[in-house]
Amino acid sequence: MPIAGVQRIDHIAIAVRDIDAALAFYRDTLGIAPSEIKDVPTEGVRIAFLPMGGPDGSKIELIQPLDPANSIGRFIDKHGEGQHHICLAVADIDAALAQLQAEGVPVLDQTPRIAAEGRAVFIHPKGAHGVLVELVQPAE
Numbered sequence: 001m002p003i004a005g006v007q008r009i010d011h012i013a014i015a016v017r018d019i020d021a022a023l024a025f026y027r028d029t030l031g032i033a034p035s036e037i038k039d040v041p042t043e044g045v046r047i048a049f050l051p052m053g054g055p056d057g058s059k060i061e062l063i064q065p066l067d068p069a070n071s072i073g074r075f076i077d078k079h080g081e082g083q084h085h086i087c088l089a090v091a092d093i094d095a096a097l098a099q100l101q102a103e104g105v106p107v108l109d110q111t112p113r114i115a116a117e118g119r120a121v122f123i124h125p126k127g128a129h130g131v132l133v134e135l136v137q138p139a140e
């Protein structure tokens with residue numbers, strides 16, 4: 001059975017070494033104005049949100065590691081800068097997680113985590129044909 005309530009792409013996350021350097025392309029060349037740039041100390045990252053398409057649109061998130069030893073830092077060490085994950089918005093994250101677990105999909109969270117956008121669950125790339133997938137129930 002399909003996951004009930006997948007609505008749209010919420011964001012595409014790109015791991016970068018330096019957000020200011022990345023904004024020279026995404027903001028200045030492509031013209032996507034960041035709505036917010038903030039440090040998330042609990043995750044050891046700095047995030048720039050670049051929304052497009054209005055309230056029902058999607059966004060690019062640039063993620064810069066503040067600690068080279070965390071997961072984003074290690075990702076860049078191993079792969080270089082680049083796409084880190086895609087995120088799909090769902091209506092009900094608890095129902096989606098229960099369904100994933102029932103179907104044996106390799107999830108990285110056994111309960112939804114509190115992410116920048118709402119409550120979220122990550123699916124291992126081996127369960128999603130090579131892409132790290134995040135499902136999020138956006139905060140109201």
Ligand code: ZN
Nearest residue numbers: 011013087134
């Ligand atoms: Zn994300």
